[in-house]
Amino acid sequence: MSEILYNRVALIGLGLIAGSMSLAMRRAGVVGEITGYARSPETRDTAREINLVDRVCDTAADAVKDADLIVLAVPVGAMGAVMAEIAPALKAGALVTDVGSVKKSIFEAVTPLLPHDVSFVGTHPMAGTEHSGPRAGFAELFDGRWCLIVPPDSANEADVVALERFWRALGATTERMDMDHHDLVCAVVSHTPHLIAYTMVGVADDLSRVTDQEVIKFSAAGFRDFTRIAASDPTMWRDVFLENKDATLEILGRFTEELFALQRAIRQGDGEHLYDYFTRTRTIRRGIIEAGQDTDAPDFGRAKKTE
Ligand SMILES: NC(=O)C1=CN([C@@H]2O[C@H](COP(=O)(O)OP(=O)(O)OC[C@H]3O[C@@H](n4cnc5c(N)ncnc54)[C@H](O)[C@@H]3O)[C@@H](O)[C@H]2O)C=CC1
Numbered sequence: 001m002s003e004i005l006y007n008r009v010a011l012i013g014l015g016l017i018a019g020s021m022s023l024a025m026r027r028a029g030v031v032g033e034i035t036g037y038a039r040s041p042e043t044r045d046t047a048r049e050i051n052l053v054d055r056v057c058d059t060a061a062d063a064v065k066d067a068d069l070i071v072l073a074v075p076v077g078a079m080g081a082v083m084a085e086i087a088p089a090l091k092a093g094a095l096v097t098d099v100g101s102v103k104k105s106i107f108e109a110v111t112p113l114l115p116h117d118v119s120f121v122g123t124h125p126m127a128g129t130e131h132s133g134p135r136a137g138f139a140e141l142f143d144g145r146w147c148l149i150v151p152p153d154s155a156n157e158a159d160v161v162a163l164e165r166f167w168r169a170l171g172a173t174t175e176r177m178d179m180d181h182h183d184l185v186c187a188v189v190s191h192t193p194h195l196i197a198y199t200m201v202g203v204a205d206d207l208s209r210v211t212d213q214e215v216i217k218f219s220a221a222g223f224r225d226f227t228r229i230a231a232s233d234p235t236m237w238r239d240v241f242l243e244n245k246d247a248t249l250e251i252l253g254r255f256t257e258e259l260f261a262l263q264r265a266i267r268q269g270d271g272e273h274l275y276d277y278f279t280r281t282r283t284i285r286r287g288i289i290e291a292g293q294d295t296d297a298p299d300f301g302r303a304k305k306t307e
Pocket residue numbers: 012013014015016017018037038039040043073074075076078081082099100101102124125126127128129130131132133134136233236240
């Protein structure tokens with residue numbers, strides 16, 4: 001018998017992440033009842049049809065009433081509005097968390113709206129797919145993946161430890177991180193790469209008009225990976241860039257500087273520059289493999305098992 005970690009969990013937003021959390025919670029048997037709410041009636045109907053949570057509510061207030069843990073799983077830019085909607089209905093002693101891809105702006109939007117007897121600790125599962133919506137979730141999404149736990153300075157240690165246990169029960173490996181550092185790390189490993197993929201697919205689409213669709217027909221594996229990433233939800237990613245503006249612009253600035261240097265090397269026929277650069281990046285990939293992460297394996301990016 002698994003230990004019940006929270007008697008009642010409310011999921012606000014019923015898409016890929018909330019749906020996967022519900023299925024993983026059921027698999028782990030660590031929660032009494034799971035309630036859910038999404039803004040659109042169609043999403044709520046689908047969630048009922050596929051029995052995604054134990055009880056789908058027609059208002060956010062109903063979903064969070066009596067909940068011990070409330071998970072905000074909506075696009076980053078909607079977190080503040082959702083918090084304002086649920087604040088009056090939260091029970092004393094409840095813990096609010098979020099799963100957004102950006103941490104500082106969510107903390108700033110959510111915490112001023114918290115009732116004095118309710119706490120907040122942010123989290124970020126480093127797992128996802130290009131699919132979205134209530135049908136996209138699956139119980140195994142977090143298995144072996146990192147979940148970053150981002151407590152504000154004022155956080156209560158017991159809440160943080162409880163959330164770490166919760167995410168581990170859902171299959172993830174947890175690590176604590178400071179919110180500014182989180183936003184910079186994610187700008188490097190996730191946000192800017194998504195922007196580059198969006199750009200590359202946009203360029204190929206513009207070109208396909210002059211190459212008669214050949215860029216699509218002959219697309220090699222690298223380009224196909226770009227198209228998968230560039231198929232990700234537009235609302236979610238618009239919000240990520242608007243809300244992680246400083247870190248993304250910082251990394252994008254460095255990226256364009258390097259790109260210009262490579263562009264100059266190509267124009268000037270500077271093979272040594274190109275060779276040295278590619279040798280350095282190859283070493284980085286080899287380092288990742290030596291650290292136990294085979295980048296060709298389907299589980300690349302999963303946290304390395306320690307036991
Ligand atoms: N998709 C991914 O790969 C990952 C996403 N995240 C983060 O998780 C959060 C949720 O993302 P997904 O589940 O992928 O999105 P999704 O698009 O699959 O689901 C979002 C849900 O929020 C609902 N929603 C939107 N605005 C709302 C509002 N104002 N009030 C109530 N419900 C509202 C939508 O109806 C939908 O049910 C985002 O903040 C995202 O940054 C985190 C890790 C990975």
